[in-house]
Amino acid sequence: MLLTATQIRKRFGDHQAVDGVDISLLEGQCLGLLGPNGAGKSTTLEMLEGVQQPDSGSILFAGHPLSNSYREQIGIQFQQTALPDYLTVRECIELFSSFYHQCISVDELVALCDLGKFIDKLHFHLSGGQRQRLLLALSLVNQPRLLFLDEPTTGLDPVARAQFWETLKQLKAQGLTMLLTTHYMDEAAELCDRTALMNHGKIVAEDTPQALLKDHFAPLLAELDGSLELPSPLMDQYRVQKQSGNWTVECGSADELIAKLTSLKVPLRGFSVRQPNLNDLFIKLTGQVL
Numbered sequence: 162m163l164l165t166a167t168q169i170r171k172r173f174g175d176h177q178a179v180d181g182v183d184i185s186l187l188e189g190q191c192l193g194l195l196g197p198n199g200a201g202k203s204t205t206l207e208m209l210e211g212v213q214q215p216d217s218g219s220i221l222f223a224g225h226p227l228s229n230s231y232r233e234q235i236g237i238q239f240q241q242t243a244l245p246d247y248l249t250v251r252e253c254i255e256l257f258s259s260f261y262h263q264c265i266s267v268d269e270l271v272a273l274c275d276l277g278k279f280i281d282k283l284h285f286h287l288s289g290g291q292r293q294r295l296l297l298a299l300s301l302v303n304q305p306r307l308l309f310l311d312e313p314t315t316g317l318d319p320v321a322r323a324q325f326w327e328t329l330k331q332l333k334a335q336g337l338t339m340l341l342t343t344h345y346m347d348e349a350a351e352l353c354d355r356t357a358l359m360n361h362g363k364i365v366a367e368d369t370p371q372a373l374l375k376d377h378f379a380p381l382l383a384e385l386d387g388s389l390e391l392p393s394p395l396m397d398q399y400r401v402q403k404q405s406g407n408w409t410v411e412c413g414s415a416d417e418l419i420a421k422l423t424s425l426k427v428p429l430r431g432f433s434v435r436q437p438n439l440n441d442l443f444i445k446l447t448g449q450v451l
């Protein structure tokens with residue numbers, strides 16, 4: 162196990178922000194922490210990064226408590242990083258490289274993070290997507306074994322997000338271990354081997370995205386207009402929920418459900434069928450929409 166956290170807790174005043182979280186991360190794995198605003202994701206991440214001290218619980222890196230050398234072995238991509246004015250992208254990388262004993266070359270970082278087109282631009286002239294690439298490059302200067310990413314694609318347009326995901330997939334393919342927080346279910350599904358869903362400071366479910374869905378849902382999720390009156394024989398036979406104003410009905414076969422609805426004289430208003438996703442799971446487990 163590369164990183165193990167056992168029953169870590171953090172309280173701010175009378176608010177228990179993180180309430181007994183366990184995390185195990187294998188070398189080469191990508192774990193995604195998902196949850197609504199205030200769930201405790203960033204606080205958990207900061208404790209794992211060694212930026213904040215847990216009130217209780219233990220954190221081990223490669224089997225040992227976090228020591229001074231930990232900082233040399235991890236990379237952190239913060240949501241915001243204050244950079245000195247009037248530095249170019251290249252100069253920012255050179256500055257960050259000076260903080261470490263061993264560093265990756267600027268050329269390698271340029272290739273890895275696709276910085277070529279703006280390497281000599283001033284950092285405050287970068288677009289949102291370019292800035293995220295620079296912040297990623299800065300988190301990689303020391304060739305970390307473990308990379309932390311806090312909401313790495315928040316605010317990016319869909320194209321910039323997809324490009325950023327490709328870079329992270331390349332890093333993953335090279336064996337880099339990653340732990341990221343995100344509000345985006347598609348991001349978790351795309352990048353993460355395992356996902357942990359957090360709510361009110363606790364992990365409420367953790368597994369591979371596929372296993373989580375299999376454990377909590379029938380294979381298909383049918384949707385029906387939320388204004389319909391659903392009769393109790395239907396409610397008794399199927400798992401039914403209200404979600405974003407619509408009914409969702411879990412079923413194994415759409416044909417079978419349609420036959421049932423027809424026999425119960427329920428109109429098929431707004432009927433559609435799809436596979437359940439992590440967003441559905443989150444709503445089911447927490448009652449909240451991400």
Ligand SMILES: Nc1ncnc2c1ncn2[C@@H]1O[C@H](COP(=O)(O)OP(=O)(O)OP(=O)(O)O)[C@@H](O)[C@H]1O
Binds near residue numbers: 197200
């Ligand atoms: N330094 C702090 N002092 C006081 N309260 C804090 C501090 N940091 C976090 N909190 C509180 O702890 C709770 C968890 O915050 P945290 O930032 O970890 O949540 P999050 O899941 O990352 O949320 P978001 O998705 O909005 O970033 C929140 O209620 C927050 O207000």
